[in-house]
Amino acid sequence: MTTTAETIDVKTTSGRVRGRVVVALNTTLYQFQGIPYAEPPIGALRFAKPKPIQKPRNDIIDATKPGNSCMQREMPFAGTSITQSEDSLVLNIWTPTLPTDNANKTSLKPVMFFIHGGGFTVGSINGHCNGGPLATHGVVFVAPNYRLGYFGFLYGDREDAPGNLGLYDQLLALKWVRENIHLFGGDRDQITIFGGSAGSWSVSSHILSPLSKGLFKRAIMQSGAHLNNKDRDVITKDEALSEGKRLAKELGWSEDMDWIQYLRTVDAKELVNKSKHVTFPMSGTEFLPLSAQKAFKENKIYSDIDLIAGITSNEGSVLSRMFIPPDKKVFTLDDFTAAVKSSDAMFHGIDVQKVVDNYLKYVDTSSTPALKRAFYEYFGDLWIKYPTYLFARQMATTVGNRHNIYFYELTHQNQLFAKQFGCDDKDSAVGHAMEIPFVFGKPFVEQTVDSYNETDCQFSRDVMRMWTNFAKYGKPDDKWPQLLSDPNVPKVKDLNPDPNRPPLYDPYGHYYNNIWKSYFE
Template identity: 25%
Template sequence: MKINPGLLLVAVVVVWSTNPIQAQNDMPVAVTLTTRLGDITGFRDNRNARIFYNIPYGKSPTGSRKFAKPEPFGKWTEQRNAMTPSPMCPQPKSEINEALGFKMEEDCLKLDIYTPVNIHVERKLPVMVWIHGGGYVAGGAVTYDGSALAKTGNVVVVTINYRLGLGGFLSFGDSIVKGNFGIWDQILALRWVKDNIVDYGGDPNEVAIFGESAGGMSVSLLSLIPFNRGLFKRAIMQSGVANSLFAFQYGPPELHRATGKLLGCPYQEVDPRTSLECMRQLNISTILNVTTAKAVESSSARLMFGPVLDGELFKRPIMEIFADDRSEELEFFRSLDVMVGTTDSDGSFLLRLGATFQSEYGYNISNEGLPHQVFCDVIIPSLSADYYNGNREVSNALCKTYGRANDQAENSRQAVKMLGDIFFLSPAVKTLTVHASNNTRAKSYQYVFSEWRLPFSFDANVLPPWFEGAGHATELIYLFFLESLKLVRPNITITATDYELATKMRTQWTNFGKYGNPNGLDPVREHWPSFESNGRRFLQLSKNNMTVGENYRGEHVNFVLNTVPNILRSTSSAAFFIKNHSPSLTVVLVVFIQKMSTGFCS
């Protein structure tokens, strides 16, 4: 079993946030507030943070509320104990989750709040709401500790749960089960923040939302829903945007009906209401066991879950919205300040993807890397089948652009770059370009995180020798977890420059949350310029030096955004996004992202 540090620590260091009381020798100091919803007791720890865990924003999504829009929780009648972290929403079992003692409950529409200790009644603080990643099928608020951000930026940090997998995204494609319940959960949580965060010292009129991977995609999607106006003013999208290939599903109803059949609730033979009621009667463990087992057994993308066109939240495909300058969705999006970024090796899921074929083709990706033949004859055609209608010309162009026949290590690195370019970087640049074009109302910012030498003495033992760059989710270590590393790895050497990078990034993130500008209000030595559609300036985040650049990987972004679609059009391919993916790459990708959310990559 290999552990990738950029993924492992997202989970392992949450020992700190799972039970910070035990992680500290000092006893916590209880903090009781009287709020409009009732009295609540959280605690103050020695990190200069006040923490309120497990606050319900929605009623338990069980019974008639299962596979339905969430309902506000309302008031509680007795003093609420907010010293125990919120449970995660139901999701496939994970060794890491079990080892760390994470709880899963259907009654999971909860959020956690972190504030500085020095809250003043007269001066409310800006609020930053974190939406976790995990491929829409895994993750939870409990895995992110907002204390460091709250303390560094003098902001209120809120981390939220939302329903996942079938529970969050079942869709029959009709008025009976429209889907997108997980997105509705996120919206209800934001409305709770708008109505109640003032009781915890937050300013309801100064809210920013941020998230990574599926969380970044969620942030991006929320920014395209006009009736969210007033719930937030700014948005940070980390390694995930709404136009990412796997952020949105355009044809899942028949797949979800098939899921109902697997669960013993046929759809076609009966009224859909009957099928829905049948599924509501099923134990969540049964649903998880059947859907997870089927996905693993068949390696089929047909059991994947995510946002869909529902005629209510999302009325047309994202790229149609982007192409319509007069759309109300785009008008709302361009009224928000946005920050969008990626890591320079976001395509690190190649490590898992490549491992699925190594027995058959006789190589070891953890040592020598990915052979050119496997890359061009297996990986690329799989990707083309999933997303480009199996177009051979696209496959040939991808191989020619990224393949390195005479250097297996470099071939492997280029494979990582290709996946990052297609799934993360190019969609991010497209999102930024659409936002920035002729926009005089709001600012756009781009970053590339490239700090790949993490503060571990065991890098060489867990990453292939050929691997370079910062893998998917690596920046989260510096935003959330750096101080916690020694709790789980006492021998780790964390340098002054590591702490300096963490402080800089936390300051930039919270500055953006407060002002819509990562530089803050005062001049800074390492100025982060805004992104403009013509120059495409960005800031490269690194320990050794933060540098400004232009048009990051511009030729490759142009290849993905323009050359590939032109090939598809010229060869009469039906669509860039296809309705029924072939199984191979999609399943590996989502399994990877699901594992990433809890930090485990085997």
């Protein structure tokens, strides 16, 4: 993508923003970076819901360079260096068109609103989220930052610290888009929200939340759903409250003070240093009143949408590192069992013996690589595959013929991108997040163009076309079968450079029936 010296101004509810003209895939685009969509969440607003911008800024907002990223630990796989600040509730926009004074509704483009991943603990719109290549396909691309770690998910059981703040940030950004996106040539009534990993959990959360209902028309979930053990969430409100107070004590709070007010005075870097590897949203709150299972059962979800959901073929290889260090040379049967027990401490309700019996049924338990592969499969199934798949299947059952519901399994990866994530060996492929370079057209971004062969380039063209077609028309192409076009045999698209691969027929039935049905449903 090449940047020109030409700038362009747009008047928004945040103030007048100055972006620049760029060229991607031989297409002229308008790029705006770091547009504020909320008041800075600092001081009394730390841990509080985001506050809409009260009055437009008087000075021109410089959107010609990246804005701040949210406070976080140093981010692996960042893709670029980032500047951190609590004042980081900003969004980026790429658009192929800006409206003229006499523009009408029919000339407005569909909007793709991307929510980045990173376990709700790291991540930034200034990393892998260059929306230029997607915008060349006739859509307006938007990506917001949202608060992470304790800044985004500390729970105080009170109005000024309600928890799930990162999700409230996304919601406010979505409302800002609905109010302003026509100024950038986008159609507020044609918004597709999409995201990967924690971004996918976020998308599912907006489908579940009564607060987001009606704000978008379509959704794409790339590896992840807020669907946990049927009996309890990963973290309950009581646990989250205790954890918050424990954090305050560790940072010097004494009980004669208001603990939330005390944490508002703590240096931001101290809160970052205490952050965990992964953060989880909570149900039973205003944003997520019900678990996914209850919301589906009581039909309290936003079902008036089309959906693509999907996974990679080996989700667990990258995500298992918290249980199997990459440099662990020997992994025994005892290690496998211990790792399953550790995962139970995180996700709860796991029948350890049943997992061992099923996932090691035909495995050489004297082989380290075989045991590692089995654990990758189990952990990917638990955390990503079955939550995503069961969420999509439940959506398909709920909407019937009224909307289109699709599912994919990615079976191809780019080796250089896989190497950055440590999943470039055959036992680890195709790893978590490996759809990113193809969705975002990385083969066509100058800095990385040499890392992709012609197969990768064509595959990225195909994926971008399918994703943007879905945003425009509600279907990616004519060949992709709907998940439950036959209610008895779920059909999953084999997402691969070979366009002639047949669908996978009910590929997840075995472990679903043997283990996960009783766990999730």
